[in-house]
Amino acid sequence: MVNPKDFKKIAIIGASESEQKYGNKILKDLRNKGFEVFPVNPKGKTIEGIRCFTTLEELPRDVELLVFVIPPEKGLEEVQKAVSIGYKRFWFQPGAGSKEIESFLKNTDSEYSIGRCIMIETSF
Numbered sequence: 001m002v003n004p005k006d007f008k009k010i011a012i013i014g015a016s017e018s019e020q021k022y023g024n025k026i027l028k029d030l031r032n033k034g035f036e037v038f039p040v041n042p043k044g045k046t047i048e049g050i051r052c053f054t055t056l057e058e059l060p061r062d063v064e065l066l067v068f069v070i071p072p073e074k075g076l077e078e079v080q081k082a083v084s085i086g087y088k089r090f091w092f093q094p095g096a097g098s099k100e101i102e103s104f105l106k107n108t109d110s111e112y113s114i115g116r117c118i119m120i121e122t123s124f
Helices: 022-032 072-085 099-106
Strands: 009-013 036-040 065-068 089-092 111-114
Touching: 009 022, 022 036, 065 072, 072 089, 072 099, 099 111
Parallel strands: 009 036, 009 065, 065 089, 089 111
Antiparallel strands: none
């Protein structure tokens, strides 16, 4: 199981400009805890003053953990893409994971967590 406290560079897949959405709350929470965050959203230019990446392919390769805050149907497609790019550590917020995602990841050399809240797991 992946431990988010072991990493400093974390991408938020499904980051949002809306303060009501978890894609925004998680981004702010992790940034406030000292993590370097990389928002990913196809619509965004900046979120909370941070450059937003529109695709996984645009992310710096030294990002250590990808946090998913998107519906599982889209998450499966994105995690498959992420694995093909070379990412190996994944976190699926409650509601973002699925049996299909877990089945896919079991057949890779990836580390992952499904269904646990990263804001709770990174509380110091």
